[in-house]
Structures are given as structure tokens and as C-alpha cells.
Amino acid sequence: MNKHLLSTAILIASSALPLWASAETVKVEMTAKEVDIAIDNAGTTHRMWTYDGAIPGPVVRVKQGDLVQFTLHNHPDNGNSHSMDFHAAQVDVLEEFAETNPGDSKSYEFQANYPGVFVYHCGAESMAEHISRGMYGVIIVDPAEGYSADYPKPDREYLLVQGDLFQEGTSAEDITQGINWEASLINGKIFHYDPVHDPNASLTLEAMPGERVRIFFVNASINDAAALHPIAGIWDRVWDNGNPKNISYGVQTVDIAPAHGMVLDLVPPADRASNNAIVDHRMKHALSGAITVLMTHEDADPEKGRNGLLILR
Numbered sequence: 001m002n003k004h005l006l007s008t009a010i011l012i013a014s015s016a017l018p019l020w021a022s023a024e025t026v027k028v029e030m031t032a033k034e035v036d037i038a039i040d041n042a043g044t045t046h047r048m049w050t051y052d053g054a055i056p057g058p059v060v061r062v063k064q065g066d067l068v069q070f071t072l073h074n075h076p077d078n079g080n081s082h083s084m085d086f087h088a089a090q091v092d093v094l095e096e097f098a099e100t101n102p103g104d105s106k107s108y109e110f111q112a113n114y115p116g117v118f119v120y121h122c123g124a125e126s127m128a129e130h131i132s133r134g135m136y137g138v139i140i141v142d143p144a145e146g147y148s149a150d151y152p153k154p155d156r157e158y159l160l161v162q163g164d165l166f167q168e169g170t171s172a173e174d175i176t177q178g179i180n181w182e183a184s185l186i187n188g189k190i191f192h193y194d195p196v197h198d199p200n201a202s203l204t205l206e207a208m209p210g211e212r213v214r215i216f217f218v219n220a221s222i223n224d225a226a227a228l229h230p231i232a233g234i235w236d237r238v239w240d241n242g243n244p245k246n247i248s249y250g251v252q253t254v255d256i257a258p259a260h261g262m263v264l265d266l267v268p269p270a271d272r273a274s275n276n277a278i279v280d281h282r283m284k285h286a287l288s289g290a291i292t293v294l295m296t297h298e299d300a301d302p303e304k305g306r307n308g309l310l311i312l313r
């Protein structure tokens with residue numbers, strides 16, 4: 001390499017450096033667990049398959065450029081093979097995303113190259129059954145450049161993951177075809193944050209008047225898109241896939257495909273208390289569980305949606 005090319009190469013390398021300078025290695029471990037857990041606010045249980053015993057699984061949050069070193073343990077008490085497909089990864093579906101048997105573990109690593117909100121899910125056969133039984137979660141990759149005019153710092157952050165519930169005993173083939181579909185789940189429960197439709201619901205999202213509320217939304221439903229609308233509000237900004245470059249303004253309803261994610265900001269009025277109902281406007285989803293109430297008032301819980309408390313459980 002001649003001297004000019006060499007100095008150009010060094011210049012390119014050093015100009016790229018600030019973006020990745022703070023990249024870290026992040027170790028993540030999860031255990032696949034087949035468990036009986038509550039699928040509604042009354043405590044009704046179903047046999048579900050999970051990461052770490054919860055639906056959705058743990059939130060993974062890294063910065064663009066970070067190296068994620070991941071290990072999946074398949075609990076020896078399980079009856080099925082499981083796997084992990086991170087949508088934030090660019091790897092080999094046959095290698096990294098391969099299944100691991102009960103009692104075994106599987107490790108791989110990937111660099112989180114794109115910012116956004118990405119689903120992760122089990123890809124073991126039958127994928128439709130593994131996902132709809134609860135084997136999904138979210139990895140948030142924060143942009144390397146941080147907040148900006150196009151991607152302002154929010155006052156509150158909430159994560160909502162929509163999934164399916166099928167009747168117990170439904171075969172994998174029927175699940176794939178949508179037969180015996182029972183309800184939509186938000187963060188693992190029917191009407192999880194909706195005391196209007198479910199008297200047993202004790203949680204709602206909360207904010208103060210005028211606060212910028214950021215919703216990280218992932219659709220883990222196996223067949224249906226989610227038509228996300230904030231009743232009595234308008235999405236102030238929407239970022240497709242959660243990438244700051246993909247910005248839209250003043251949107252009423254956003255269709256979010258299965259296995260896709262969006263970041264959506266809502267800014268309730270500053271001069272009054274108000275309520276919004278964040279719904280999947282497909283009525284069969286809304287009226288079977290996919291409604292989330294955001295209450296905006298001066299006495300809002302100061303902890304909710306802050307300091308990493310993205311999922312209310």
C-alpha cells in the first residue's frame with residue numbers, strides 16, 4: 001500500500017471511530033422454561049413456553065455497535081427443543097439460530113449494527129406454536145449518536161409487546177392456521193393495562209401532562225398485523241423499526257406487521273389531565289385484550305416508564 005492510500009485508510013478508520021468508540025461487549029443469558037403462568041389479571045393460568053419464565057422475556061437493551069454474547073439454556077425439565085432468533089442479528093440461520101435440546105445450551109455472538117426495536121423469538125419447530133405460546137421478547141438497540149432533534153429524549157418510555165393466545169390443547173397445525181385463536185395479549189396478559197374492560201386490571205401506563213411518552217411496540221402475533229392507534233390522541237412522531245432515520249409526523253394509525261417493531265411518541269395535552277387508550281384498531285384484537293390505557297395527570301407515578309422500568313408487570 002502506498003503512503004497516500006495508507007493515510008487515507010487511517011483517516012477513514014479514525015473518522016469512523018467516534019461512532020463505535022463506546023461499543024461494549026454485553027453478555028446475555030436466558031433459560032427457556034415451560035411453565036404454567038397467568039394470562040389474565042384474574043390469574044387464569046395456561047401452559048406457556050417462555051424465556052426466563054415471563055412473557056415477554058427479559059428486555060435486552062444495548063447500544064448500536066455493541067457486541068452481544070448470548071447463551072440460551074434449555075431447562076432440563078422442558079419437553080421441547082428451543083432456539084433464539086434475534087432480529088437485531090446478522091448471522092447464519094442454520095448455525096446461530098439452531099435448536100438446542102432440553103438440558104443443553106447454545107451460545108453465539110453478534111454485533112448490533114442497526115438501531116431500533118427488534119423482536120427476538122424461538123424458531124424451533126413448530127415456530128407458530130413456540131411463538132404463540134410466549135417465546136418472544138425485545139431487544140432495543142439505542143442509536144450510537146444518541147438523542148437528536150429528530151429523535152428527542154423522552155420523559156417516559158414504555159414497552160408493549162402484543163401476542164396471541166390459543167385455546168389449550170390446540171395442535172401446532174391449527175395454531176399455524178389461526179384455528180382456536182382466543183385472545184390478544186399485551187405483555188403476556190389479556191387487557192393487562194385496561195381497568196375499563198377488566199375490573200381486575202390494577203396497572204395502567206402513567207405520565208404527567210405534556211410529557212413526551214415513548215412507546216416501544218413489537219408485534220409478536222404469528223399471523224396478524226396490529227393497527228396501532230392512540231384513541232383521543234395522535235402519534236406525534238413514529239420511527240419505523242425504531243430507527244431515527246425513518247421518521248413520520250402526526251400519524252393516526254400505524255400498521256405493524258407480525259415480527260416487526262415501531263417506536264411511537266405520544267405527547268398528551270400540557271394544560272389538562274387526559275386519558276388515551278392505545279389500541280390495536282382491528283376490533284377482534286382490541287376487544288379480546290389489546291387495549292392499553294395511558295393516564296395523564298399531575299399525580300403520575302414518578303417511577304413508571306423511567307429508570308429502565310419499561311415493562312409494567
Ligand SMILES: [Cu+2]
Nearest residue numbers: 082122124130
Ligand atoms: Cu421454543
